[in-house]
Amino acid sequence: MPRAPLLLDASVWFAAAHSPTGGSALVVEICQGVRYRAVVSQLLLFETLHNLRRKSTADAVARFYTLLAKTSPEMLDPPTASELEAIGMVTAPKDRYVLALARRLPVHAAITLDRRHLLTPEARSAVAPILLLTPAEFLEELRRSPLVSG
Numbered sequence: 001m002p003r004a005p006l007l008l009d010a011s012v013w014f015a016a017a018h019s020p021t022g023g024s025a026l027v028v029e030i031c032q033g034v035r036y037r038a039v040v041s042q043l044l045l046f047e048t049l050h051n052l053r054r055k056s057t058a059d060a061v062a063r064f065y066t067l068l069a070k071t072s073p074e075m076l077d078p079p080t081a082s083e084l085e086a087i088g089m090v091t092a093p094k095d096r097y098v099l100a101l102a103r104r105l106p107v108h109a110a111i112t113l114d115r116r117h118l119l120t121p122e123a124r125s126a127v128a129p130i131l132l133l134t135p136a137e138f139l140e141e142l143r144r145s146p147l148v149s150g
Contacts, residue, residue, distance in 0.1 A: 003037040005074065007102050009112035010047040012135060013040075017048070017064035018056050023135035027111055030142075031071050036108070038073035041101060076101055090122040102127045109133050109141075 008028065015024035031038035045068070052061050079100035087096045087103065095117040102110040109131035112118045124132045133141070 003033075003035060004108040005039045005105060006031060006036050006138075007098070007105065007107045007110040008038050008040055008044070008073070009098050009110065009114060009118065010044045010051065011113035012111050013045070013048040013064060013067070014051050014056070015113055015135070016067055017052055017060045020063060023139055024111075024113065025067075027135045027138060028067050028071055031073070038071050039076055039101075039105065039107060040073045041076045041078055041097075043078060043097060076105070079104065087126055090126045091117045091120065095123075099123055099127050102130045102132070105130075109138060111135055111138050 006027070008031070012024045012027060015022055016028040019025060028038065030036050048064060049061070052064055079097060083100040083104060084096050087099045090096075091099065095114065098110060098112065098114075098118060103126070107130055110118075110127065111133055113134060115134075117123070119132055119134065131141075
């Protein structure tokens, strides 16, 4: 059975690298298994690296590179201008990027920690039926439905 894709936002990669025992790190680890695979874009990875260099430690940057090597995420092309326009003004311009990627793909869910811009009713409605979840919500979904593969 193919591995279900999960779009991992930069906030998840940042948290996983910064806190190797947290929920985000567990989601990234799950994407190294047989049920799920991580999907990302270059922009999301650049954003993660930029934020880690600005706000975290050299150890976290090194962990980020290790996570990427272990996870081998699928790299997505950036959304087109028309895909970004189709999202509308439901969130900040820089965050429409994530919504456009989620909407384009048959992903199971987009995982993010961005409560202010992405985990809003408007953003969730813009990508439905794709789920926008926090790492904790995703892990709870797995706990409740362990046999669901996506």
